[in-house]
């Protein structure tokens with residue numbers, strides 16, 4: 001069990017509750033702004049809405065990442081990092097992509113990613129997790145509404161809300177091909193879900209999440225600012241706050257949709273023991289290498 005005070009208990013009560021967030025959203029970097037820094041207006045938008053879309057941000061990275069994925073599918077065949085869809089043998093996600101590909105690690109270390117993430121989190125960061133979600137045309141499956149933080153807190157021991165996901169569109173994300181939907185402003189509340197966490201829940205949840213999914217009543221209550229679909233061309237970068245409620249529908253369109261996601265956690269918020277009291281999840285979901293990430297120029 002995690003000895004730290006649990007400020008965001010979840011899956012411990014019979015009833016679901018909506019709690020107020022006690023952590024800041026933007027931590028700010030206490031040093032002069034660096035290259036590619038977000039403007040005050042962008043920071044304010046992120047703070048208020050919990051996400052930010054940066055069109056045409058890393059277009060040159062798209063083809064090399066896509067090519068790398070072809071190799072990774074072969075290289076990782078039969079390993080747990082490859083997660084299949086709930087009702088077929090089709091590939092749903094590839095985890096730890098930055099560990100298995102130097103080229104993909106370069107995206108996470110790119111100053112157009114890392115500088116912004118450090119700016120929001122106000123500290124050095126480490127890569128807690130990375131993955132590519134693949135939603136093939138006609139058969140890509142949905143993700144239910146959830147807060148990533150809820151899972152990372154309960155199952156990985158992330159103490160506080162001081163993490164973000166930066167993700168790169170590898171295909172055009174449109175209203176039709178199973179794009180991410182977010183609930184703007186929902187990151188200011190925490191849905192303490194009902195239910196119980198089973199040991200090795202990830203074996204189920206990565207294919208189809210059941211535990212840690214808020215009820216329709218909570219989703220309705222938190223949708224006061226409406227919903228937002230996140231659309232963009234390949235090369236668009238999106239940053240979303242760790243507690244933002246999000247999900248996505250099936251892809252029944254003739255167009256595939258894949259995205260590469262990097263989870264950055266502050267080095268001042270390193271994961272500890274899971275708050276569930278269960279065994280920690282495997283390394284490919286919550287990296288035990290909690291070393292600060294540096295851009296290539298910082299390393300030399």
Ligand SMILES: O=C(O)CCC(=O)C(=O)O
Pocket residue numbers: 133143148178179180246247248259
């Ligand atoms: O890829 C998607 O459509 C949803 C991704 C997501 O919600 C997640 O991986 O947490």
